[in-house]
Amino acid sequence: MDIGEGTTELTYTQGYAAHAAKSSGVPLGIGQAIQTATDLFNEGEDLNFSRQLFSNHLKNPLSDYHEEAILYLNQSKQVVAQDLLDEVENKVREINADLEVLVVYGGASILLKDSLYEKLVNLGKKRKFEVLWVPEKYAVEMNVQGMHIFNTIKLEQLVKEAQKNQGDTITSK
Numbered sequence: 001m002d003i004g005e006g007t008t009e010l011t012y013t014q015g016y017a018a019h020a021a022k023s024s025g026v027p028l029g030i031g032q033a034i035q036t037a038t039d040l041f042n043e044g045e046d047l048n049f050s051r052q053l054f055s056n057h058l059k060n061p062l063s064d065y066h067e068e069a070i071l072y073l074n075q076s077k078q079v080v081a082q083d084l085l086d087e088v089e090n091k092v093r094e095i096n097a098d099l100e101v102l103v104v105y106g107g108a109s110i111l112l113k114d115s116l117y118e119k120l121v122n123l124g125k126k127r128k129f130e131v132l133w134v135p136e137k138y139a140v141e142m143n144v145q146g147m148h149i150f151n152t153i154k155l156e157q158l159v160k161e162a163q164k165n166q167g168d169t170i171t172s173k
Contacts (some may be wrong), residue, residue, distance in 0.1 A: 001088065002143065003108040005031040008084060010091050012099075022095050026087050028080060030108035034058075036076035041069060074115075081115035089123060097127045105134035105142040 002009040006029045012022035038054040041047070045068060049057070057069040092099060102120060113133060120131045134142055 001084075001102060001104045001106075001109075003084070003104065003106040003112060004029045005108060008087070008106070008108075010087065012091075012095060024091065026084075028083050028087065030077075030080070030111050033073060033076040033080040033112075036079065037069070037072040040076065041065075041072040044068075044072070077112060077115040081112055081119060084112070084116060085119045085123065088120065092123070092127050092129075097129070099127070099129040101130045101132050103132045103134065105139045107140045109134065109139050110136045 002011070006027065007025050008028050009025045010023060012019045034055060035051055038049060038051045041054055042049055045065070054069055057063040057065040058073060060066060063069070088102070102124065104116075104120065117131070117133055124131045138145070
């Protein structure tokens, strides 16, 4: 489960193989929570902050509106977390609970952990799978590192196989 700013990818894998038919992406991420929080903040505080200005207040503990921004973000994170949980529940049902480990990573996993982790763990207990929440230190670069490992381990082998197969199927006229 790769949670980003605007999307979350639910990729089903067995070993190194991803199964596209059992995988999906959903337009949910921390960006939706921040936008919703911005809108709620503007309504509640009678202001007109842009998402960027609101984000600046989130990041700066010395900001006049930092505490309010955090409160509004925490509210909206709960909604996004529930929506993501619903998506995972639907996916688990769709694959008939054929799942051993749900790996959660991505930049937004860091900000959503406090809202989503326990919900996923409880779903895992019910549906008999474990949740591996990748630590913040690795969460953001998991895809890049994974591709590096894949390239190191498998790419050379796949290129050789493709060249061999191409040679077998190409005929000259």
